[in-house]
Amino acid sequence: MSKKVKVALLQLEATENKTSNTDKTFQCIREAAENGAQIVCTQELFQTLYFCQNHNEDHFDLAEESDGDLIKKLGELAKELGVVIVSSFFEKKMAGVYFNTASVHDADGSFLGIYRKMHIPEDPGFHEKYYFTPGDEGYKVFKTKYGKVGVLICWDQWFPESARLTALKGADILFYPTAIGVLPNEDDTVKREFMDAWETMHKSHAIANGCFVAAINRVGQEGGIRFWGDSFVSAPFGQVIAQAGDEETILYAECDFNLIEKQRRTWPFLRDRRPETYKALTGEK
Numbered sequence: 001m002s003k004k005v006k007v008a009l010l011q012l013e014a015t016e017n018k019t020s021n022t023d024k025t026f027q028c029i030r031e032a033a034e035n036g037a038q039i040v041c042t043q044e045l046f047q048t049l050y051f052c053q054n055h056n057e058d059h060f061d062l063a064e065e066s067d068g069d070l071i072k073k074l075g076e077l078a079k080e081l082g083v084v085i086v087s088s089f090f091e092k093k094m095a096g097v098y099f100n101t102a103s104v105h106d107a108d109g110s111f112l113g114i115y116r117k118m119h120i121p122e123d124p125g126f127h128e129k130y131y132f133t134p135g136d137e138g139y140k141v142f143k144t145k146y147g148k149v150g151v152l153i154c155w156d157q158w159f160p161e162s163a164r165l166t167a168l169k170g171a172d173i174l175f176y177p178t179a180i181g182v183l184p185n186e187d188d189t190v191k192r193e194f195m196d197a198w199e200t201m202h203k204s205h206a207i208a209n210g211c212f213v214a215a216i217n218r219v220g221q222e223g224g225i226r227f228w229g230d231s232f233v234s235a236p237f238g239q240v241i242a243q244a245g246d247e248e249t250i251l252y253a254e255c256d257f258n259l260i261e262k263q264r265r266t267w268p269f270l271r272d273r274r275p276e277t278y279k280a281l282t283g284e285k
Contacts, residue, residue: 079109
């Protein structure tokens with residue numbers, strides 16, 4: 001019997017008003033649930049503008065605690081609507097220690113836990129090492145009512161090891177809350193090249209691991225970055241089954257998780273792995 005799950009990706013613009021961003025996202029989660037979504041995922045750092053474009057100590061005040069009010073409200077919303085919610089937020093663990101974090105709530109409102117972004121970039125316009133400590137809890141899969149959910153965040157998407165390790169833990173779908181765009185000196189040709197590479201990486205994760213992959217980007221001009229959206233969902237052999245444009249939208253996709261078994265029987269990459277030959281990846285002999 002087909003196990004079809006409807007996912008919704010929230011591709012939104014952000015403002016300087018944290019409360020307004022949060023309210024809009026919550027309203028979009030409600031709309032997605034009304035339209036039949038069973039798993040809903042936000043973009044990266046949905047409550048705020050992408051503040052990592054510069055160093056500003058005041059931005060640390062934007063952080064939330066993982067047992068704080070935001071997590072409580074997300075749980076209440078998930079329970080009310082009967083949906084799984086994957087959300088990306090700026091987390092304060094303790095004084096001076098901050099993470100780029102995703103939380104997962106099951107459809108009964110229970111808090112299943114968090115994933116902390118493992119790979120932290122430091123590039124022009126993306127000064128994340130100033131704000132975020134690298135993740136300290138490893139790769140995770142969350143068993144929800146509607147399937148096994150793996151979460152990775154933005155820069156993690158360029159590392160095949162992250163996708164593989166999460167898939168090996170049993171993920172049916174990998175969600176990548178993201179903030180990717182172009183800088184003022186980068187024209188539409190550069191944008192297209194970046195987008196092609198971005199899409200290729202995600203489709204490769206889907207193919208190599210035989211699972212669904214969902215990439216959720218933000219949109220709009222924020223300071224010096226133009227975020228170009230184009231959120232999409234890839235099936236287990238790299239087929240794009242839903243894709244957004246560069247405007248605010250809720251992107252829906254129906255994922256038949258039975259395709260995972262079918263794909264892995266045809267292309268059994270996980271069966272044919274040779275981990276004993278990969279020791280050089282970790283410096284082992």
